[in-house]
Amino acid sequence: MTVVLRRVNRVLLALAGLLLLVVGGAVLAAALGSSVPSWWPWSGRSDVLLSTADRQRWRDEGWWWPAVIAALGIVVLLALWWLVAQFRRARLAEVLVDTGDGEAALVRGRALEDVMEADATAQEGVARAKVALTGRRAAPRSRVALHLEPYAAPGDALTALSSEALAHARTSTGLPALPTEARLRAVKHRARRVT
8 A cells, every 4th residue: 555655646746746847837938938839828928827708707607616616625635635645554454374275364464463562562671562564465564663661671672572572473474574663662750769
């Protein structure tokens, strides 16, 4: 999903950029007095984008304003969908597990995330953990956020994560590798009173 979203973003941005470049360049060329194609609507310095006649042409038609409002509403909804899609991180719904007999089984992504979170939280010095699976179902990737207790050593926490939680996940799913991005944070705590 992330790769598809990136491609859609690139294509849409490239098309929008190309359109703006062509239109802007042609308007600038016309404003500077350069020659423009005969079909180009603005050919002189005194031309306006919409003349008074163009602006008032459809005003008395009953369908005009509902059509304009509907078209603008669709444009706004598409723009909002695109904006929301930028911030949504695609989580993996299921992981493909090779059963070893030529068949495959599907494991719910959320179930595997919950197990990995429980394994990571059970480690010494980890207050809580959050796991998100991304990528393709045959080649998942994981993002792990570990909230460490004040006394925990980050190196030990990473070693335990790799040798326990991630190793269990790889073994149980039969994956040869599970690329992981780990983020470590210290849990905020109050200072202890010494008496």
